[in-house]
Amino acid sequence: MIASTAKTLFDRIWDAHVVQQLADDVALLYVDLHLVHEVTSPQAFAGLRAAGRSVRRPERTLATVDHNVPTGDRSLPVDDPVAVRQLDALGVNAREFGIELFDLASPNQGIVHVIAPELGATQPGMLIVCGDSHTSTHGAFGAFALGLGTSEVEHVLATQCLVLPKPGNLEAHFTGVRAPGVSAKDLILALIGRIGTAGAAGHVIEYTGDAIRTLSLEERMTVCNMSIEAGARAGLIAPDDTTFEYLRGRPRAPTGAAWDHALARWRGLRTDPGARYDTRVIIDAARVGPQVTWGTHPGMVADITGRVPNPADLATDHERRAAARALEYMGLTPGTPLAGIPIDRVFLGSCTNARIEDLRAAASVVRGLRVAPQVRAMVVPGSQRVKREAEREGLDQVFRDAGFEWRNAGCSMCLGMNADVLGAGERCAATSNRNFEGRQGRGGRTHLMSPTMAAAAAIAGQLVDVRAWRRAELA
């Protein structure tokens, strides 16, 4: 019998990066692009220094500040001495090791997973790493992109290589056509709800199907971004004309003959007919409605037309206890309709949903309306480039007129490392990616949703079905 030579997209990228097979399933892989930020890198640089090592490929390394930066007035000095220490440390490390850094003063500063794509540094077929779990975002370009811990960051800085057991390959196939008012965020939340937060553990997800092909590149980033919330090592979407058109002309994209050469190579980045995945999940996109989380991890999610579940209805004792604990933390009663739950805060931001298309979508919902009086709402663009573009289009004025705060770029209240945090008991409609206990602030209660759903919630002062709400507004 002849072994099949058909490869999946993931097999293809993996094989192209193997430097050396170290053990049966463990390979030494070459890293094309290493993204660095201020929070998970100081100990790695200290390790290099202590061992007298240098950065092997500084020109393949790109740094910015995002997690721990203030999002208020950039003309003022940072007034948090602990943050300053970390920001300064990255400045010192970047200079000493010869790494390009987009610092707070840079027009290119922003969330690391927003800036690398918009600069065109993220390209199909690459192996991309960063000391951040949402590195999976870059998979939207057909790159194998994964998050690492700090020891691995140090390893990549020193060797430009990564030691990795080969993950399995899961195909998430989205058939059909999304209904109006349903976003990429809803597709990925629906998948996580279906397979669970460990559903793709040990696997790379390849997203396929008509409902993925028709997504814009930015929407694909939203999908791949949350692969990690399903436990995946990475998410991947085969590159196509949408990808190439997005990249064409970006500052770091190839030009001239190099572009033509790259394009020819990128077009070969696909899964062969007959290639085998380890696991396959099929989701009918036409049956997915706007999603809202009700619990304390992204798998605790339901359609906005649904109700807060009753833990007693769940299958296992573990699940029943976890759900009961989650509802107690969230201050929710089983059976409560999700639409109508009152909120205190709205956060439009994060590497999941703070790109220009997200801001346009949210602005289209709030235009000419006012944020409910009891709600504090903020927009934190994913990057300073996104911010400038939004201002050029007048979106900032739309948000300001509606009563939103318009802030500077950073991770902000997605993880609340800076001053942007929820108070205890505050309930937030958030476009970010994690609703863990205390994620946005100790005692804070997070409901994850799409940008249009969060925008509608800001106006209504409660969770609403953006589809029904739009009709009501127009009536």
Place this chain on the structure above:
Amino acid sequence: MEPFVRHRGSAAALPRQDVDTDQIIPKQFLRGLERTGLGASLFFDWRAQPGFELNDPATHGASILITGPNFGCGSSREHAVWALAEYGFRAIIAPSFADIFFANCCRNGVVPVQLRPGEVDTLMQRAQRATVARRYDVVVDLAELAVSDDSGFSEPFTFDPYRRELLLRGLDEIDRTLLEEPRIAEYERLHP
């Protein structure tokens, strides 16, 4: 890295699933420049809650954590492992681990042991019966790939051979990789 061959220690039970790294070490403790000083802040928010499992004096001094599936999910922060290690944990036994957390453990001499759910339940129940006067000791043997106790529990586990070797010998992974320097240079020559 301190080698890990065989460790005997008292066990603490944390019967929760999907414990994310935000719980293990909340974000306000990620603002430092060092790998140290995190142990006292382990499970910071949960420790403020009465009834949190690790507040029980019977768990104090434990070096083996027994917990539920998907432990360490979410953020890649290695601070979670640094905090667990500094608190005193040398091994964590669970039905499953999040991938990045698992990798981070292996690079800090903390051994993540995956056992079947029923086996974890057995250990969990025994650990939950421990008292200050009567600890529950477990042995994690990475050389023999087995977990055992003094009450007849003895089960094998699997571990990827490459990482096992690094742990057993306490090797620096960068030193190990740099042995492949000719291969890395060759790759770079072929992929300019």
